[in-house]
Amino acid sequence: MDALPDEILLHILSYLEAADVVTLQQVSRQFLNVARDKTLWKQLCFEHSVTETRRRRQLLFSSMEPRLVQLVQALSSITSRPTNGHVSDMSDTETQVEVNEAQTNCAFLASWDPTCPGEDVNFYQDFIQRHASLTVSWFERARYGRSDDNLHHTATGMGIFFDDRGVANKLVAPLEDGSIGIWDAFGSTGRQGNIIARSAVGLLTNKGPELDYKTRVNQSQSIMTETDAVECVSIDNQQKKGFFAVQNVLNEVDLQTLQIVSRTSYPFPITALSEAAHPTPLTVGTNWTLHLHDTRKPPSFPSSITHCELISGNPTNSLQTGDFGGHASLSQPGPLSILHLPTTREWGGNGDIWVGGRFTSFLNYDRRFFPRLRGTVHSGAKLSCLTALPHPFIPLDVRLTKPYPPPGLLREVKSVSGCTIIAAGEYKGKGSLELYSVAKDPSRSISCSHSSRMDQNTFYQNRQTASSSKLLSVVPHGTRLVFSDGDGNLKWVERDGFTPVRQCNINNIASSNQREQLEQGDIVRKISPTINPSLLDRSYANIPLGMDNLLVWTGDGRLGMVGFGKEPVFKAQEMDEIALEAREKKTMEKERQYGAEMRRALERQAMELRWMRGYGL
Incomplete structure:
Protein backbone atom coordinates (compact mmCIF):
# COMPACT_ATOMS: atom_id res chain seq x y z
CA MET A 1 0.00 0.00 0.00
CA GLN A 129 -19.55 20.10 12.40
CA ARG A 130 -22.39 18.56 10.44
CA HIS A 131 -22.41 15.13 12.11
CA ALA A 132 -20.26 14.97 15.27
CA SER A 133 -21.72 14.99 18.77
CA LEU A 134 -22.45 18.39 20.29
CA THR A 135 -21.21 19.51 23.70
CA VAL A 136 -21.61 22.66 25.76
CA SER A 137 -18.84 23.96 28.00
CA TRP A 138 -20.01 26.60 30.44
CA PHE A 139 -17.69 29.41 31.43
CA GLU A 140 -16.81 30.00 35.06
CA ARG A 141 -19.50 31.90 36.90
CA ALA A 142 -18.82 35.24 38.58
CA ARG A 143 -19.30 34.21 42.19
CA TYR A 144 -19.85 36.45 45.19
CA GLY A 145 -20.56 35.99 48.86
CA ARG A 146 -19.58 32.87 50.77
CA SER A 147 -18.66 29.80 48.75
CA ASP A 148 -21.26 27.69 50.56
CA ASP A 149 -24.06 29.97 49.31
CA ASN A 150 -23.22 29.26 45.62
CA LEU A 151 -24.20 32.79 44.58
CA HIS A 152 -23.15 34.23 41.24
CA HIS A 153 -23.81 37.27 39.08
CA THR A 154 -25.34 36.73 35.64
CA ALA A 155 -24.05 38.26 32.42
CA THR A 156 -26.17 40.99 30.81
CA GLY A 157 -24.49 40.85 27.40
CA MET A 158 -21.58 39.37 25.47
CA GLY A 159 -18.72 40.62 23.32
CA ILE A 160 -15.74 38.88 21.71
CA PHE A 161 -12.16 40.09 21.58
CA PHE A 162 -10.44 38.50 18.57
CA ASP A 163 -6.68 38.18 18.26
CA ASP A 164 -4.64 39.08 15.17
CA ARG A 165 -5.45 35.70 13.60
CA GLY A 166 -9.20 36.27 13.76
CA VAL A 167 -9.68 33.71 16.56
CA ALA A 168 -11.74 34.48 19.69
CA ASN A 169 -9.16 35.14 22.37
CA LYS A 170 -11.19 36.69 25.16
CA LEU A 171 -14.87 36.69 26.08
CA VAL A 172 -16.00 40.03 27.53
CA ALA A 173 -19.31 40.48 29.34
CA PRO A 174 -20.96 43.05 31.61
CA LEU A 175 -22.33 41.60 34.83
CA GLU A 176 -25.46 42.51 36.71
CA ASP A 177 -23.44 44.08 39.56
CA GLY A 178 -22.14 46.72 37.12
CA SER A 179 -18.71 45.15 36.72
CA ILE A 180 -16.98 43.74 33.61
CA GLY A 181 -15.68 40.18 33.42
CA ILE A 182 -13.09 38.85 30.99
CA TRP A 183 -12.78 35.13 30.33
CA ASP A 184 -10.05 33.15 28.56
CA ALA A 185 -11.93 31.80 25.52
CA PHE A 186 -9.01 30.23 23.67
CA GLY A 187 -6.68 29.01 26.41
CA SER A 188 -3.93 31.56 25.74
CA THR A 189 -3.37 31.95 29.50
CA GLY A 190 -3.73 28.26 30.23
CA ARG A 191 -7.05 28.88 31.98
CA GLN A 192 -9.60 28.39 29.22
CA GLY A 193 -13.08 29.12 30.48
CA ASN A 194 -11.85 30.91 33.62
CA ILE A 195 -12.32 34.53 34.61
CA ILE A 196 -8.91 36.15 34.15
CA ALA A 197 -9.86 39.76 34.92
CA ARG A 198 -12.71 41.61 36.55
CA SER A 199 -13.35 45.28 37.11
CA ALA A 200 -14.66 46.98 40.21
CA VAL A 201 -18.32 46.60 41.16
CA GLY A 202 -20.48 49.43 39.83
CA LEU A 203 -17.99 50.52 37.15
CA LEU A 204 -20.59 50.64 34.35
CA THR A 205 -23.36 52.07 36.52
CA ASN A 206 -21.12 54.79 38.00
CA LYS A 207 -21.73 53.57 41.53
CA GLY A 208 -18.47 54.25 43.31
CA PRO A 209 -16.99 53.29 46.68
CA GLU A 210 -18.81 56.17 48.37
CA LEU A 211 -21.69 53.68 48.66
CA ASP A 212 -21.49 50.52 50.74
CA TYR A 213 -21.08 47.24 48.85
CA LYS A 214 -24.65 46.00 49.25
CA THR A 215 -26.13 49.31 48.06
CA ARG A 216 -23.82 49.38 45.04
CA VAL A 217 -24.81 45.84 44.04
CA ASN A 218 -28.55 46.38 44.49
CA GLN A 219 -28.62 49.67 42.58
CA SER A 220 -26.40 48.26 39.83
CA GLN A 221 -28.63 45.21 39.38
CA SER A 222 -31.65 47.43 38.91
CA ILE A 223 -29.85 49.61 36.35
CA MET A 224 -28.16 46.81 34.37
CA THR A 225 -31.35 44.79 33.87
CA GLU A 226 -33.78 47.63 33.09
CA THR A 227 -33.27 48.01 29.31
CA ASP A 228 -32.55 44.30 28.62
CA ALA A 229 -30.86 45.04 25.28
CA VAL A 230 -29.15 42.14 23.49
CA GLU A 231 -26.72 44.09 21.29
CA CYS A 232 -25.36 46.14 24.18
CA VAL A 233 -21.64 45.27 23.87
CA SER A 234 -19.25 46.08 21.04
CA ILE A 235 -15.52 45.34 21.07
CA ASP A 236 -12.93 47.30 19.10
CA ASN A 237 -10.15 44.74 18.52
CA GLN A 238 -7.75 47.27 17.05
CA GLN A 239 -7.87 49.78 19.90
CA LYS A 240 -8.51 47.14 22.58
CA LYS A 241 -11.57 49.00 23.80
CA GLY A 242 -15.06 47.95 24.68
CA PHE A 243 -18.32 49.88 24.36
CA PHE A 244 -21.03 49.01 26.89
CA ALA A 245 -24.54 50.44 26.75
CA VAL A 246 -26.24 50.87 30.12
CA GLN A 247 -29.65 52.55 29.97
CA ASN A 248 -28.98 55.79 28.04
CA VAL A 249 -25.22 55.91 28.70
CA LEU A 250 -22.49 54.57 26.41
CA ASN A 251 -19.41 53.58 28.40
CA GLU A 252 -16.08 53.43 26.60
CA VAL A 253 -13.73 51.12 28.51
CA ASP A 254 -10.03 50.35 28.12
CA LEU A 255 -9.96 46.53 28.19
CA GLN A 256 -6.31 46.45 29.27
CA THR A 257 -6.86 48.48 32.44
CA LEU A 258 -10.63 48.00 32.84
CA GLN A 259 -11.05 51.72 33.41
CA ILE A 260 -13.67 54.06 31.98
CA VAL A 261 -12.32 56.20 29.12
CA SER A 262 -15.48 58.22 28.53
CA ARG A 263 -19.21 58.25 29.16
CA THR A 264 -21.63 59.61 26.57
CA SER A 265 -25.28 60.25 27.39
CA TYR A 266 -28.12 59.87 24.89
CA PRO A 267 -31.70 61.11 25.09
CA PHE A 268 -33.28 57.65 25.32
CA PRO A 269 -32.29 54.14 26.46
CA ILE A 270 -29.78 52.50 24.12
CA THR A 271 -31.20 49.37 22.47
CA ALA A 272 -28.52 48.42 19.90
CA LEU A 273 -24.86 48.97 19.04
CA SER A 274 -23.14 48.27 15.74
CA GLU A 275 -19.75 46.62 15.48
CA ALA A 276 -16.80 48.74 16.57
CA ALA A 277 -14.07 48.89 13.92
CA HIS A 278 -11.73 51.87 14.19
CA PRO A 279 -11.75 54.37 12.52
CA THR A 280 -15.35 53.75 11.35
CA PRO A 281 -17.77 55.52 13.74
CA LEU A 282 -19.90 53.35 15.96
CA THR A 283 -23.64 53.51 15.24
CA VAL A 284 -25.75 53.80 18.39
CA GLY A 285 -29.46 53.04 18.35
CA THR A 286 -31.79 54.26 21.08
CA ASN A 287 -35.52 53.72 21.42
CA TRP A 288 -36.25 56.71 19.19
CA THR A 289 -32.97 57.87 17.60
CA LEU A 290 -29.83 56.79 15.74
CA HIS A 291 -26.41 58.37 16.32
CA LEU A 292 -22.88 58.11 14.99
CA HIS A 293 -20.34 57.90 17.80
CA ASP A 294 -16.85 58.88 16.62
CA THR A 295 -14.27 57.78 19.19
CA ARG A 296 -11.69 60.14 17.70
CA LYS A 297 -13.60 63.14 18.97
CA PRO A 298 -14.00 64.12 22.63
CA PRO A 299 -17.40 63.08 23.97
CA SER A 300 -19.98 65.80 23.57
CA PHE A 301 -23.74 65.98 23.46
CA PRO A 302 -25.66 69.01 22.24
CA SER A 303 -28.19 70.26 24.73
CA SER A 304 -30.77 70.54 21.95
CA ILE A 305 -30.90 66.76 21.66
CA THR A 306 -31.62 66.19 25.29
CA HIS A 307 -35.16 67.46 24.86
CA CYS A 308 -35.74 66.70 21.20
CA GLU A 309 -39.16 66.57 19.62
CA LEU A 310 -39.94 63.58 17.40
CA ILE A 311 -41.56 64.11 14.03
CA SER A 312 -44.82 62.24 13.75
CA GLY A 313 -45.46 61.68 10.08
CA ASN A 314 -48.29 60.20 8.11
CA PRO A 315 -49.51 56.98 9.82
CA THR A 316 -49.27 55.18 6.49
CA ASN A 317 -45.59 56.08 6.32
CA SER A 318 -44.45 55.06 9.77
CA LEU A 319 -40.70 55.42 9.16
CA GLN A 320 -39.51 58.99 8.93
CA THR A 321 -36.39 60.70 10.13
CA GLY A 322 -35.40 64.16 11.17
CA ASP A 323 -32.07 65.83 11.87
CA PHE A 324 -31.72 67.08 15.43
CA GLY A 325 -28.10 67.91 16.12
CA GLY A 326 -26.68 65.33 13.71
CA HIS A 327 -28.79 62.35 14.68
CA ALA A 328 -31.68 60.55 13.00
CA SER A 329 -35.03 60.45 14.74
CA LEU A 330 -37.46 57.55 14.34
CA SER A 331 -41.23 57.72 14.49
CA GLN A 332 -41.41 54.08 15.62
CA PRO A 333 -39.40 52.76 18.58
CA GLY A 334 -37.28 49.71 18.81
CA PRO A 335 -34.07 49.32 16.73
CA LEU A 336 -32.62 46.01 17.95
CA SER A 337 -29.78 45.29 15.53
CA ILE A 338 -27.45 47.47 13.44
CA LEU A 339 -25.37 46.06 10.60
CA HIS A 340 -22.35 47.71 9.00
CA LEU A 341 -21.54 46.52 5.49
CA PRO A 342 -17.86 46.66 4.42
CA THR A 343 -16.95 50.09 3.09
CA THR A 344 -14.52 48.44 0.67
CA ARG A 345 -17.31 46.77 -1.31
CA GLU A 346 -18.26 48.03 -4.74
CA TRP A 347 -21.05 50.61 -4.73
CA GLY A 348 -24.43 49.05 -5.44
CA GLY A 349 -26.88 51.88 -4.80
CA ASN A 350 -27.36 51.13 -1.09
CA GLY A 351 -25.82 52.67 2.02
CA ASP A 352 -23.42 51.18 4.56
CA ILE A 353 -25.73 51.08 7.60
CA TRP A 354 -28.76 48.78 7.93
CA VAL A 355 -31.07 48.91 10.91
CA GLY A 356 -33.71 46.37 11.92
CA GLY A 357 -35.96 46.03 14.93
CA ARG A 358 -39.55 46.00 16.10
CA PHE A 359 -40.67 47.88 12.99
CA THR A 360 -41.43 45.86 9.87
CA SER A 361 -38.92 47.46 7.47
CA PHE A 362 -35.16 47.78 7.18
CA LEU A 363 -33.75 51.29 7.46
CA ASN A 364 -30.80 52.08 5.22
CA TYR A 365 -28.37 54.96 5.71
CA ASP A 366 -25.35 56.16 3.83
CA ARG A 367 -22.73 57.18 6.37
CA ARG A 368 -21.53 59.99 4.12
CA PHE A 369 -24.95 61.66 4.21
CA PHE A 370 -26.12 60.63 7.69
CA PRO A 371 -28.66 61.30 9.19
CA ARG A 372 -30.58 61.43 5.92
CA LEU A 373 -32.53 58.23 5.38
CA ARG A 374 -31.54 56.68 2.08
CA GLY A 375 -34.56 54.37 1.96
CA THR A 376 -36.36 51.38 3.41
CA VAL A 377 -36.91 47.74 2.46
CA HIS A 378 -40.18 46.23 3.60
CA SER A 379 -39.90 42.86 5.33
CA GLY A 380 -43.14 42.45 7.21
CA ALA A 381 -41.36 40.72 10.10
CA LYS A 382 -40.14 42.16 13.37
CA LEU A 383 -36.41 41.53 13.34
CA SER A 384 -34.16 40.51 16.22
CA CYS A 385 -30.79 40.17 14.51
CA LEU A 386 -28.97 41.31 11.36
CA THR A 387 -25.73 39.88 10.02
CA ALA A 388 -24.03 39.50 6.65
CA LEU A 389 -22.54 36.70 4.58
CA PRO A 390 -19.61 37.93 2.44
CA HIS A 391 -20.81 35.93 -0.57
CA PRO A 392 -23.40 36.65 -3.27
CA PHE A 393 -27.02 35.62 -2.89
CA ILE A 394 -28.10 32.56 -4.89
CA PRO A 395 -31.65 33.12 -6.21
CA LEU A 396 -34.13 30.47 -5.24
CA ASP A 397 -35.22 29.82 -8.82
CA VAL A 398 -31.61 28.88 -9.66
CA ARG A 399 -31.42 26.45 -6.75
CA LEU A 400 -34.75 24.86 -7.65
CA THR A 401 -34.02 24.40 -11.35
CA LYS A 402 -35.01 20.84 -12.29
CA PRO A 403 -33.32 18.46 -12.36
CA TYR A 404 -30.37 20.68 -11.47
CA PRO A 405 -29.12 24.15 -12.45
CA PRO A 406 -26.60 24.32 -15.30
CA PRO A 407 -23.00 24.57 -13.98
CA GLY A 408 -22.40 27.65 -16.12
CA LEU A 409 -25.36 29.47 -14.54
CA LEU A 410 -24.16 28.60 -11.04
CA ARG A 411 -20.66 29.89 -11.76
CA GLU A 412 -22.10 33.11 -13.13
CA VAL A 413 -24.34 33.70 -10.11
CA LYS A 414 -21.60 32.87 -7.59
CA SER A 415 -19.17 35.19 -9.33
CA VAL A 416 -21.38 38.26 -8.85
CA SER A 417 -19.73 40.92 -6.70
CA GLY A 418 -21.83 41.36 -3.59
CA CYS A 419 -22.89 40.04 -0.21
CA THR A 420 -26.00 38.63 1.48
CA ILE A 421 -27.84 40.25 4.39
CA ILE A 422 -29.25 37.68 6.81
CA ALA A 423 -32.09 38.62 9.15
CA ALA A 424 -33.79 36.67 11.93
CA GLY A 425 -37.06 37.61 13.56
CA GLU A 426 -40.74 36.90 13.95
CA TYR A 427 -43.61 36.95 11.49
CA LYS A 428 -47.15 36.31 12.74
CA GLY A 429 -45.92 34.37 15.75
CA LYS A 430 -43.52 32.12 13.83
CA GLY A 431 -39.81 32.34 13.19
CA SER A 432 -38.65 34.16 10.07
CA LEU A 433 -35.24 33.65 8.45
CA GLU A 434 -34.63 36.09 5.60
CA LEU A 435 -31.88 36.56 2.99
CA TYR A 436 -31.40 39.71 0.89
CA SER A 437 -28.98 40.32 -1.95
CA VAL A 438 -26.75 43.41 -1.96
CA ALA A 439 -24.78 43.51 -5.21
CA LYS A 440 -23.20 45.96 -7.62
CA ASP A 441 -25.59 44.92 -10.39
CA PRO A 442 -28.98 46.59 -9.66
CA SER A 443 -30.82 43.70 -11.33
CA ARG A 444 -29.35 41.29 -8.78
CA SER A 445 -29.73 43.45 -5.67
CA ILE A 446 -32.42 44.85 -3.43
CA SER A 447 -32.64 48.61 -3.63
CA CYS A 448 -33.95 50.97 -0.99
CA SER A 449 -33.47 54.12 -3.06
CA HIS A 450 -36.97 53.82 -4.48
CA SER A 451 -40.27 52.36 -3.35
CA SER A 452 -40.84 49.94 -6.22
CA ARG A 453 -41.57 46.32 -5.51
CA MET A 454 -38.48 44.15 -5.00
CA ASP A 455 -37.51 41.52 -7.54
CA GLN A 456 -38.38 38.05 -6.22
CA ASN A 457 -34.90 36.84 -7.25
CA THR A 458 -33.15 39.26 -4.88
CA PHE A 459 -34.47 37.94 -1.55
CA TYR A 460 -35.82 34.85 0.19
CA GLN A 461 -38.00 34.62 3.30
CA ASN A 462 -38.36 31.33 5.16
CA ARG A 463 -41.46 31.66 7.30
CA GLN A 464 -42.68 28.08 7.08
CA THR A 465 -39.92 25.72 8.20
CA ALA A 466 -37.55 27.95 10.18
CA SER A 467 -39.21 27.64 13.60
CA SER A 468 -42.56 27.62 15.34
CA SER A 469 -41.30 30.40 17.64
CA LYS A 470 -39.43 33.68 17.29
CA LEU A 471 -35.84 33.60 16.02
CA LEU A 472 -33.46 35.37 18.37
CA SER A 473 -30.01 35.29 16.76
CA VAL A 474 -28.34 34.17 13.53
CA VAL A 475 -24.71 33.97 12.32
CA PRO A 476 -22.82 32.30 9.47
CA HIS A 477 -20.94 29.20 10.62
CA GLY A 478 -18.60 27.63 8.09
CA THR A 479 -20.62 26.73 5.02
CA ARG A 480 -23.89 26.95 6.96
CA LEU A 481 -26.10 29.35 8.89
CA VAL A 482 -26.99 28.74 12.53
CA PHE A 483 -29.81 30.42 14.43
CA SER A 484 -31.56 30.13 17.78
CA ASP A 485 -35.26 30.34 18.58
CA GLY A 486 -37.55 30.96 21.54
CA ASP A 487 -37.81 27.24 22.35
CA GLY A 488 -34.12 26.88 23.14
CA ASN A 489 -33.22 25.28 19.80
CA LEU A 490 -30.05 25.76 17.80
CA LYS A 491 -30.62 24.99 14.11
CA TRP A 492 -28.12 24.74 11.28
CA VAL A 493 -29.29 25.19 7.69
CA GLU A 494 -27.50 25.46 4.36
CA ARG A 495 -26.76 28.90 2.98
CA ASP A 496 -29.98 28.77 0.99
CA GLY A 497 -31.83 29.41 4.26
CA PHE A 498 -34.19 26.42 4.17
CA THR A 499 -32.33 23.10 3.69
CA PRO A 500 -31.83 21.62 7.19
CA VAL A 501 -28.46 20.31 8.32
CA ARG A 502 -28.91 19.53 12.02
CA GLN A 503 -30.49 20.88 15.18
CA CYS A 504 -30.35 20.49 18.94
CA ASN A 505 -31.75 22.02 22.11
CA ILE A 506 -29.47 23.89 24.48
CA ASN A 507 -31.16 22.17 27.43
CA ASN A 508 -30.42 18.66 26.12
CA ILE A 509 -26.81 18.79 24.91
CA ALA A 510 -25.13 19.48 28.25
CA SER A 511 -23.14 16.55 29.56
CA SER A 512 -24.22 14.79 32.72
CA ASN A 513 -21.76 16.64 34.94
CA GLN A 514 -22.98 19.98 33.57
CA ARG A 515 -26.72 19.41 33.45
CA GLU A 516 -27.13 20.11 37.13
CA GLN A 517 -25.73 23.61 36.54
CA LEU A 518 -28.15 24.39 33.68
CA GLU A 519 -31.57 25.85 34.28
CA GLN A 520 -34.14 23.92 32.30
CA GLY A 521 -36.08 25.86 29.73
CA ASP A 522 -33.18 28.15 28.87
CA ILE A 523 -32.82 29.88 25.49
CA VAL A 524 -29.88 31.24 23.47
CA ARG A 525 -30.20 35.00 23.09
CA LYS A 526 -26.98 35.59 21.18
CA ILE A 527 -24.61 33.46 19.10
CA SER A 528 -21.08 34.40 18.07
CA PRO A 529 -18.63 32.20 16.14
CA THR A 530 -15.12 31.80 17.54
CA ILE A 531 -13.68 32.50 14.08
CA ASN A 532 -14.08 35.91 12.46
CA PRO A 533 -13.50 35.43 8.71
CA SER A 534 -13.13 39.17 8.11
CA LEU A 535 -10.11 39.26 10.45
CA LEU A 536 -8.40 36.09 9.28
CA ASP A 537 -4.80 36.57 8.16
CA ARG A 538 -4.77 33.17 6.50
CA SER A 539 -7.07 30.71 4.75
CA TYR A 540 -10.12 29.58 6.67
CA ALA A 541 -9.30 26.02 5.61
CA ASN A 542 -6.05 26.12 7.62
CA ILE A 543 -7.73 26.80 10.95
CA PRO A 544 -6.82 23.92 13.30
CA LEU A 545 -9.53 21.44 14.20
CA GLY A 546 -11.58 22.17 17.29
CA MET A 547 -11.25 25.96 17.10
CA ASP A 548 -14.31 26.79 14.98
CA ASN A 549 -16.96 26.66 17.70
CA LEU A 550 -19.86 28.83 18.85
CA LEU A 551 -20.05 31.14 21.85
CA VAL A 552 -23.52 31.57 23.33
CA TRP A 553 -25.19 33.83 25.85
CA THR A 554 -28.39 32.40 27.31
CA GLY A 555 -31.52 33.94 28.73
CA ASP A 556 -30.44 32.96 32.24
CA GLY A 557 -27.25 34.97 31.88
CA ARG A 558 -24.95 31.98 31.27
CA LEU A 559 -21.95 32.06 28.91
CA GLY A 560 -20.99 28.88 27.10
CA MET A 561 -19.14 27.38 24.16
CA VAL A 562 -20.81 24.85 21.84
CA GLY A 563 -18.21 22.39 20.54
CA PHE A 564 -18.15 19.39 18.25
CA GLY A 565 -16.92 16.02 19.51
CA LYS A 566 -17.36 13.57 22.35
CA GLU A 567 -15.48 15.66 24.92
CA PRO A 568 -16.32 19.24 25.94
CA VAL A 569 -13.87 21.95 24.98
CA PHE A 570 -13.34 22.56 28.69
CA LYS A 571 -15.08 21.22 31.79
CA ALA A 572 -16.96 23.73 33.87
CA GLN A 573 -17.26 21.55 36.97
CA GLU A 574 -13.52 21.01 37.16
CA MET A 575 -12.93 24.72 36.72
CA ASP A 576 -15.42 25.54 39.48
CA GLU A 577 -13.73 23.03 41.76
CA ILE A 578 -10.31 24.47 40.98
CA ALA A 579 -11.59 28.01 41.55
CA LEU A 580 -13.28 26.94 44.79
CA GLU A 581 -10.12 25.21 45.93
CA ALA A 582 -8.09 28.32 45.12
CA ARG A 583 -10.53 30.51 47.06
CA GLU A 584 -10.51 28.14 50.02
CA LYS A 585 -6.73 28.05 49.93
CA LYS A 586 -6.65 31.84 49.88
CA THR A 587 -9.11 31.99 52.76
CA MET A 588 -7.06 29.49 54.77
CA GLU A 589 -3.93 31.54 54.09
CA LYS A 590 -5.69 34.68 55.34
CA GLU A 591 -6.89 32.80 58.43
CA ARG A 592 -3.35 31.53 59.06
CA GLN A 593 -1.94 35.05 58.73
CA TYR A 594 -4.66 36.41 60.99
CA GLY A 595 -3.93 33.70 63.58
CA ALA A 596 -0.21 34.45 63.46
CA GLU A 597 -0.83 38.17 63.93
CA MET A 598 -3.18 37.50 66.86
CA ARG A 599 -0.57 35.22 68.40
CA ARG A 600 2.12 37.88 68.07
CA ALA A 601 -0.25 40.46 69.56
CA LEU A 602 -1.01 38.23 72.54
CA GLU A 603 2.70 37.50 73.04
CA ARG A 604 3.48 41.22 73.04
CA GLN A 605 0.67 41.80 75.52
CA ALA A 606 2.04 39.06 77.80
CA MET A 607 5.53 40.58 77.60
CA GLU A 608 4.13 43.98 78.53
CA LEU A 609 2.32 42.49 81.51
CA ARG A 610 5.50 40.78 82.74
CA TRP A 611 7.44 44.00 82.29
CA MET A 612 4.85 45.99 84.25
CA ARG A 613 4.86 43.41 87.04
CA GLY A 614 8.60 43.92 87.38
CA TYR A 615 7.84 47.46 88.48
CA GLY A 616 5.29 46.26 91.01
CA LEU A 617 2.29 47.37 89.00
Missing part, protein backbone atom coordinates in the same frame (compact mmCIF):
# COMPACT_ATOMS: atom_id res chain seq x y z
CA ASP A 2 2.87 2.38 0.69
CA ALA A 3 3.99 2.11 -2.92
CA LEU A 4 0.63 3.14 -4.33
CA PRO A 5 0.21 6.73 -5.55
CA ASP A 6 -2.04 8.99 -3.54
CA GLU A 7 -4.54 9.12 -6.40
CA ILE A 8 -5.04 5.34 -6.19
CA LEU A 9 -5.36 5.47 -2.43
CA LEU A 10 -7.98 8.22 -2.71
CA HIS A 11 -9.95 6.15 -5.20
CA ILE A 12 -9.91 3.23 -2.76
CA LEU A 13 -10.92 5.45 0.16
CA SER A 14 -13.89 6.75 -1.83
CA TYR A 15 -15.56 3.35 -1.35
CA LEU A 16 -15.25 3.49 2.45
CA GLU A 17 -17.69 4.92 4.96
CA ALA A 18 -16.78 8.12 6.79
CA ALA A 19 -16.11 6.31 10.08
CA ASP A 20 -13.67 3.94 8.37
CA VAL A 21 -11.82 6.84 6.74
CA VAL A 22 -11.41 8.46 10.16
CA THR A 23 -10.05 5.22 11.63
CA LEU A 24 -7.64 4.83 8.74
CA GLN A 25 -5.99 8.14 9.66
CA GLN A 26 -4.38 6.44 12.65
CA VAL A 27 -2.43 3.94 10.54
CA SER A 28 0.39 6.19 9.34
CA ARG A 29 1.27 9.76 8.50
CA GLN A 30 0.74 9.05 4.80
CA PHE A 31 -2.78 7.78 5.42
CA LEU A 32 -3.43 10.77 7.68
CA ASN A 33 -2.57 13.19 4.88
CA VAL A 34 -4.47 11.24 2.23
CA ALA A 35 -7.53 10.69 4.44
CA ARG A 36 -7.83 14.45 5.06
CA ASP A 37 -8.21 15.20 1.35
CA LYS A 38 -10.67 18.08 0.84
CA THR A 39 -12.23 16.63 -2.29
CA LEU A 40 -12.88 13.31 -0.56
CA TRP A 41 -14.60 14.94 2.41
CA LYS A 42 -16.51 17.30 0.16
CA GLN A 43 -17.97 14.25 -1.55
CA LEU A 44 -18.78 12.69 1.84
CA CYS A 45 -20.47 15.91 3.02
CA PHE A 46 -22.57 15.86 -0.14
CA GLU A 47 -23.51 12.17 0.13
CA HIS A 48 -24.63 12.62 3.75
CA SER A 49 -26.48 15.87 3.13
CA VAL A 50 -30.24 16.15 3.39
CA THR A 51 -30.39 17.29 -0.24
CA GLU A 52 -28.75 14.15 -1.59
CA THR A 53 -30.61 11.89 0.83
CA ARG A 54 -33.94 13.24 -0.39
CA ARG A 55 -32.92 12.94 -4.04
CA ARG A 56 -31.87 9.31 -3.69
CA ARG A 57 -35.02 8.50 -1.79
CA GLN A 58 -37.17 10.03 -4.53
CA LEU A 59 -35.16 8.18 -7.17
CA LEU A 60 -35.64 4.94 -5.30
CA PHE A 61 -39.38 5.49 -4.89
CA SER A 62 -39.84 6.35 -8.57
CA SER A 63 -38.50 2.93 -9.61
CA MET A 64 -40.42 0.87 -7.06
CA GLU A 65 -43.88 -0.56 -7.10
CA PRO A 66 -46.46 1.46 -5.16
CA ARG A 67 -46.78 -1.26 -2.52
CA LEU A 68 -43.03 -1.24 -1.88
CA VAL A 69 -43.00 2.55 -1.68
CA GLN A 70 -45.65 2.46 1.05
CA LEU A 71 -43.69 -0.22 2.89
CA VAL A 72 -40.45 1.78 2.80
CA GLN A 73 -42.23 4.94 3.92
CA ALA A 74 -43.84 3.09 6.81
CA LEU A 75 -40.50 1.60 7.83
CA SER A 76 -38.82 5.01 7.64
CA SER A 77 -41.51 6.58 9.84
CA ILE A 78 -41.14 3.79 12.42
CA THR A 79 -37.37 3.98 12.65
CA SER A 80 -37.30 7.80 12.28
CA ARG A 81 -34.29 7.40 10.04
CA PRO A 82 -34.19 8.62 6.43
CA THR A 83 -33.63 6.05 3.74
CA ASN A 84 -30.23 6.63 2.14
CA GLY A 85 -31.07 4.98 -1.14
CA HIS A 86 -28.28 2.38 -1.05
CA VAL A 87 -30.29 -0.78 -1.76
CA SER A 88 -27.87 -3.56 -2.69
CA ASP A 89 -30.33 -6.22 -3.78
CA MET A 90 -32.56 -4.17 -6.07
CA SER A 91 -30.93 -4.73 -9.44
CA ASP A 92 -33.63 -2.89 -11.43
CA THR A 93 -33.16 0.29 -9.39
CA GLU A 94 -29.38 0.10 -9.64
CA THR A 95 -29.61 -0.39 -13.38
CA GLN A 96 -31.65 2.79 -13.79
CA VAL A 97 -29.50 4.82 -11.43
CA GLU A 98 -26.24 3.75 -13.08
CA VAL A 99 -27.21 5.40 -16.39
CA ASN A 100 -24.87 8.35 -16.63
CA GLU A 101 -24.47 8.17 -12.86
CA ALA A 102 -21.02 9.75 -12.76
CA GLN A 103 -22.06 12.82 -14.75
CA THR A 104 -25.32 13.14 -12.87
CA ASN A 105 -23.59 12.96 -9.49
CA CYS A 106 -21.09 15.63 -10.54
CA ALA A 107 -23.94 17.89 -11.60
CA PHE A 108 -25.82 17.40 -8.32
CA LEU A 109 -22.61 17.93 -6.36
CA ALA A 110 -22.06 21.24 -8.15
CA SER A 111 -25.66 22.21 -7.41
CA TRP A 112 -25.24 21.41 -3.69
CA ASP A 113 -21.76 22.95 -3.34
CA PRO A 114 -22.15 25.83 -0.82
CA THR A 115 -18.78 27.43 -1.59
CA CYS A 116 -18.09 30.39 -3.85
CA PRO A 117 -15.13 31.00 -6.18
CA GLY A 118 -11.98 31.68 -4.18
CA GLU A 119 -13.43 30.30 -0.93
CA ASP A 120 -11.20 27.64 0.63
CA VAL A 121 -13.07 25.29 2.98
CA ASN A 122 -11.80 22.44 5.13
CA PHE A 123 -14.52 19.91 4.37
CA TYR A 124 -13.15 17.45 6.92
CA GLN A 125 -13.91 20.00 9.63
CA ASP A 126 -17.17 20.78 7.86
CA PHE A 127 -18.20 17.11 8.05
CA ILE A 128 -17.39 17.06 11.78
